[in-house]
Amino acid sequence: MRIAALERPPVHATVRRATHAEDAARVARTRVETELAYSWQPAFDALDAARSGKIALVSLDAVQAKSQLRLVAEARRLADAIAYIDVLQQQPGVRRVELLQHEVQVDDAQKPLRVSILVELRP
Numbered sequence: 001m002r003i004a005a006l007e008r009p010p011v012h013a014t015v016r017r018a019t020h021a022e023d024a025a026r027v028a029r030t031r032v033e034t035e036l037a038y039s040w041q042p043a044f045d046a047l048d049a050a051r052s053g054k055i056a057l058v059s060l061d062a063v064q065a066k067s068q069l070r071l072v073a074e075a076r077r078l079a080d081a082i083a084y085i086d087v088l089q090q091q092p093g094v095r096r097v098e099l100l101q102h103e104v105q106v107d108d109a110q111k112p113l114r115v116s117i118l119v120e121l122r123p
Contacts, residue, residue: 042093054080069119074112
């Protein structure tokens with residue numbers, strides 16, 4: 001019995017290599033899982049805490065890959081926009097806030113100041 005076992009050719013486990021398509025699918029699945037697991041709650045909390053009657057939030061563009069928010073807001077005065085930025089900067093979930101652009105909307109009867117703001121969030 002023992003001799004027969006020694007004479008048998010060894011059985012090698014067959015290792016199947018993943019194909020390029022399987023690798024790409026795994027990478028895509030991981031990326032989607034990461035995006036779905038990302039929590040925007042700190043960003044919402046910061047925006048809520050900074051809310052002001054002197055600022056009208058026009059648009060919000062979230063860039064999850066960079067943990068950033070790009071805001072467009074309107075104010076009557078530049079000082080109001082700066083105060084809003086200062087309050088945002090003090091929020092615990094915020095790393096940095098930057099005023100990217102400001103421009104008076106001359107076509108609007110009230111001539112609001114439109115500002116573009118970049119908010120970098122903490123990971």
